[in-house]
Amino acid sequence: MIKTYNDAVELLTSVGKFHISLGLDRMYAILELLGNPQDKLDCIHVAGTNGKGSVCAILSSILVSSGKKVGLYTSPHLFKYTERIKICGNNISDENFAKYVFEISELADRNNIDLTEFEILTAVMFKYFADNNVDVVVLETGLGGRFDATNVIKKNLCSIITHVDFDHTERLGNTIDKIAYEKAGIIKPNCHCIVFEGREVYRDVCDKLNSMLAVIAPFRNVENLSLKGVHQQENLSLALAAIEMIFPDISESVISEGLKNVKHPARFQYIADKNLIIDGGHNPNGINALKQCLDAYYPDTERRFIFGCLKNKDYEKMVNILLDSEDSFRQKVYFYHFKHNNSCEFKDLQAVCPIEAKELTPDTKIDFNDGKLNIICGSLYMISELTEMFGINIL
Numbered sequence: 001m002i003k004t005y006n007d008a009v010e011l012l013t014s015v016g017k018f019h020i021s022l023g024l025d026r027m028y029a030i031l032e033l034l035g036n037p038q039d040k041l042d043c044i045h046v047a048g049t050n051g052k053g054s055v056c057a058i059l060s061s062i063l064v065s066s067g068k069k070v071g072l073y074t075s076p077h078l079f080k081y082t083e084r085i086k087i088c089g090n091n092i093s094d095e096n097f098a099k100y101v102f103e104i105s106e107l108a109d110r111n112n113i114d115l116t117e118f119e120i121l122t123a124v125m126f127k128y129f130a131d132n133n134v135d136v137v138v139l140e141t142g143l144g145g146r147f148d149a150t151n152v153i154k155k156n157l158c159s160i161i162t163h164v165d166f167d168h169t170e171r172l173g174n175t176i177d178k179i180a181y182e183k184a185g186i187i188k189p190n191c192h193c194i195v196f197e198g199r200e201v202y203r204d205v206c207d208k209l210n211s212m213l214a215v216i217a218p219f220r221n222v223e224n225l226s227l228k229g230v231h232q233q234e235n236l237s238l239a240l241a242a243i244e245m246i247f248p249d250i251s252e253s254v255i256s257e258g259l260k261n262v263k264h265p266a267r268f269q270y271i272a273d274k275n276l277i278i279d280g281g282h283n284p285n286g287i288n289a290l291k292q293c294l295d296a297y298y299p300d301t302e303r304r305f306i307f308g309c310l311k312n313k314d315y316e317k318m319v320n321i322l323l324d325s326e327d328s329f330r331q332k333v334y335f336y337h338f339k340h341n342n343s344c345e346f347k348d349l350q351a352v353c354p355i356e357a358k359e360l361t362p363d364t365k366i367d368f369n370d371g372k373l374n375i376i377c378g379s380l381y382m383i384s385e386l387t388e389m390f391g392i393n394i395l
Contacts, residue, residue: 005094008101009081012117021116022147029113030104030123031152037130038153041071043137044242045153047145047183048162050286051235054227054264055162058239060138062258064088066250071129071137073150075118078266079384079395085125087132089263092124100124118142122149144172146185157246158192159211160238161202165285166314177201187211194241196234216241224259229268230296231289265394266383268293274368278387278394280380282309287318290377301330301373306360306386308336309378311344316352318378323355332372334360338382362389 031038044059046052053074060072070088077083082091092100104123108115115123122142129137136157141148145161164180172179180201187193187202189209195202198215206213218234225236236259243250266280268290281290294303305322309315323331335349335357346359358364368374368390376386387394 003098003102005080005082005098008098011101011105012081012120016114022144024147024149024152026108026113026115027119027122027149027152029111030108030115030119031126033107033111034104034123034127037126040130041126041134041137041153043139043153043156044158044160044246045139045141045150045156045186045188046160046162047141047148047186048160049165049179049183049283050281050289051162051231051238052140052160054232054235054267055160055239056138056140057227057262057264058225058236058259059242060086060089061262062239062243062250062255063136063138063247065258065261066247066254068135069133071125071132071134073122073125073129073137074140075121075142076380078380081121084121085128087129087134092128096128097124100128116149119149126152141183141186144179144182144185146182148185151186153188155188156186156191158194158242159186159188160242161186161193161195161197162238163234163285164197164199165283170312181205192245194238194245196238214241214245224256226260226262227264227267228270228297229289229293231293266380269394271392271394274374274390274392275372276368276374276376276392278383278392279375279377280383281377282313282379284314284317284321287321287377290375291321294373294375298373302371303331304366304372304374305331305333306336306374306376307333307349307378308338308360308382309344309349310340310342310381311348312342313379315344315349315378319349319353322377323353331355333357334364334366336360336382336386338379338385340379340381343379343382366390 060070063070072086082097085092141150161183172182180199184205187205192212194214196216196218218237220237266278269278279290281287335346337345350357
């Protein structure tokens, strides 16, 4: 019986697979059985709390524009798992996705290797990219760095660490230094590391591993970059520093072309016909970046927020960053309880909200063209539900 994409999704989201279990032993075991495809790949490895997805999207677009065969691995997805694994901007096909998922899952089961969802996906990615002989892999960590499933590569073209802030503190630690230490786990011996935050832990790890640390200033011109937002200056600076360090022969014109073609949906993305911004900021730092962008680009505009988030986030802080009780006449908010086991309920969000809130339901009617700026934000996990509800295409 042929296994389909939907069969693969059912396996990945089953109770036995759909959880987080940090550690590398299971990955080393399954990759050994697969012939260690990760050792055949040249990777740019990217970690951080916020911005790593944008950095990866920028890098991939520039490298594709230069004529390289580029594998891109990111998470989470917005609509389909296949979005996570791309070659030159094209998703892995449903057929290949299902084939690789079941081959690897069945191989793991025969050898008593209990892989998680993310570990299966990461093994699929390494095998698929190796089988297709990609030139470069742009590799985004899933959670942390040191024990993340992607961190099985022995060396890389360079490591990049974006902005670090509080998130997943139950797994990564409750101080910035502890979180930064986990992110620094992707630094490899005798390989470059690029950061814009000159943290002592990065210097210590690089010194220990004889790796060069490049601390760059986030001042690059974002005029040609298709991604909008004041925070993209930091992400662009990291990406361009990596390109200039690893691929100095890529011309300015090719870089410029790559920047115009960057696609990274749901990151301060503007939908004109609904006067709507969709943003995937899902922790206080991400929401603060969104607020700064709104204040910079739309300083005097009435705003209508549609907000939802996961229970394990600091949603009280997120809500209070967005909404100001002293400016309530210019702000409206709907809270959305989306279809995720860990989604915040309306009553939880309402309890921490400084202004009057309404609940968004499938029956709620919103006039997107009444002059207010509409903003969907708080979690990437609800984007597919809301775009379907409102008939919006963001891809």
